[in-house]
Amino acid sequence: MAEHAGRRCCLGWDFSTQQVKVVAVDAELNVFYEDSVHFDRDLQEFGTQGGVHVHEDGLTVTSPVLMWVQALDIILEKMKASGFDFSQVLALSGAGQQHGSVYWKAGASQVLASLSPDLLLHEQLQTSCCLDRGSGANSPHHTGPLQPSRTLLRVPPSGISSWDVMPPGDAGKACFSISDCPVWMDSSTTAQCHQLEATVGGAQALSCLTGSRAYERFTGNQIAKLYQQNPEAYSHTERISLVSSFAASLFLGSHSPIDYSDGSGMNLLRIQDKVWSQACLGACAPHLEEKLGLPVPSCSVVGAISSYFVQRYGFPPGCKVVAFTGDNPASLAGMRLEEGDIAVSLGTSDTLFLWLQEPTPTLEGHIFCNPVDPQHYMALLCFKNGSLMREKIRDELASSSWSEFSKALQSTEIGNCGNLGFYFDVMEITPEIIGRHRFSAENHEVSAFPWDVEIRALIEGQFMAKKIHAEGLGYRVKCKKKFPQGLQRLPRSLRSEPSRE
Structure with missing residues (x-):
């Protein structure tokens, strides 16, 4: 008492x-x-x-x-x-x-x-x-x-x-x-x-x-x-x-x-x-x-x-x-985001919270009035293929081991030598699409990648999609270090990999 x-x-x-x-x-x-x-x-x-x-x-x-x-x-x-x-x-x-x-x-x-x-x-x-x-x-x-x-x-x-x-x-x-x-x-x-x-x-x-x-x-x-x-x-x-x-x-x-x-x-x-x-x-x-x-x-x-x-x-x-x-909105306020900030919540679905000054409403995502500053706005983007998609690729290619998954990331170059992949095993929200789509450095669609290339393609593709759709709502990426929520869902190597910005 x-x-x-x-x-x-x-x-x-x-x-x-x-x-x-x-x-x-x-x-x-x-x-x-x-x-x-x-x-x-x-x-x-x-x-x-x-x-x-x-x-x-x-x-x-x-x-x-x-x-x-x-x-x-x-x-x-x-x-x-x-x-x-x-x-x-x-x-x-x-x-x-x-x-x-x-x-x-x-x-x-x-x-x-x-x-x-x-x-x-x-x-x-x-x-x-x-x-x-x-x-x-x-x-x-x-x-x-x-x-x-x-x-x-x-x-x-x-x-x-x-x-x-x-x-x-x-x-x-x-x-x-x-x-x-x-x-x-x-x-x-x-x-x-x-x-x-x-x-x-x-x-x-x-x-x-x-x-x-x-x-x-x-x-x-x-x-x-x-x-x-x-x-x-x-x-x-x-x-x-x-x-x-x-x-x-x-x-x-x-x-x-x-x-x-x-x-x-x-x-x-x-x-x-x-x-x-x-x-x-x-x-x-x-x-x-x-x-x-x-x-x-x-x-x-x-x-x-x-x-x-x-x-x-x-x-x-x-x-x-x-x-x-x-x-x-309470999440944006609770994380103390400021103008130009971005927060990524890594979960079953991945969610982006953005602080915007001049929003550009589109058919994807949401623009809300900012709960902290009524003169500004916040944006919300939800990606359905989040942690379950990452875990599925881990199980398929890395023997269900985040350690093996991390080794694959460490063995491949940032940028994946131009190889790009998008992975939607369930119907995605942003955008509405399903299936696994892989593209070579020559921009040709291919049916498969080597296992280590596939793992990097998954991670880079997910975060590239987040960046593209965030910019579509009016967000401009700045060189500020941010820490995603849900980091425990990712392998250690991904948590520590340097930013390309």
Whole structure:
């Protein structure tokens, strides 16, 4: 208890796909407390796998909104039991999985403003899905039964879709129009994407306007699907939040605004002037602007913490709630990138984060408003064939040994004597292409390389592609040394090889 007492701090929250996590950071930026709730492990009653419900169509992917709320309850109660001194918390902020959306039912704002400190949050925000079987099974968007929910909720009969509307007044304080919310893994909105692009003049026009062409996971297209397939649920919605602004709303006790940076991942925000695009709003659903509210800069203080947290946990009334943002913008801020910087995250998919001053939106990648400097931008590029592709070549050619893989790199020259390869065993995102493609120094396509040439061709090809696509978005490579995330996924020789810039 003494360890957590009398230490002025800020709290950082992460509402990610698989868990909710908190860290406490003191004035010297030391992390002295952290905890998490893993959805699949700690909240098994919601029946998620990887934190989500994958529906029968294989395209619709959702998460139970109350699961996120209950995870927050659990962490706060654990902090309280450990003796954490909430009175020393000066401010809090956080991140949420990008693109996911939450639909607050009419009357939810009154519930948020009048929470009882005697009850947990999820007990007061609980929803009910008590509908007759036919309304769900016959709905045009039905994709399968709702997964088992929290025992304190009334579980819908088999055949009721998680996107079915809950009638007004049902369950008293039901606060959400739909109980399972679409998340970034959802790919069920292709028709809505085509509709949006057609409305504004095509994919490139939409990219110039909002920073990205239409993507199925982007929130505007998810909203359009809900409006088209369940207009009753949409009409009963008073506010639509992103996962980030939803989390901030819980702490604020009122609807928190969407921030510029996370709002850039909706296909709705004009990234140049940072207002909602009327053309995009109109293409998605009516009265959408009033349901979204006005966006704010990502560094905005959106208000003081709700009296609920003051009374139940002992937060100081002056504790500031800073706008939450998306997980990708938060990564750029957390890595302290500056103008001209680039960060590479090496994982199952490789991701590039770029700080841009003058972006050039294209059909590949994404341009977001910069979360640190609202006058600048950030770019995000994702490459699907990342570590698994490297590991596959390692297994095929280097006896599953990174040591042998490293020897091959050390035995070949930088530039690979002009031999070049691109390796996409699964359909790539940037660009959309599949297959292994090898080119000799004479620019002839060949069917195979010697094993050591193949290994260098893989690595150089991957990073050449990253450089080319980054420059396509307006980035200019500078001679600055950067350290990729996920270096443990690469052989030691690649980590230490000198830059060619």
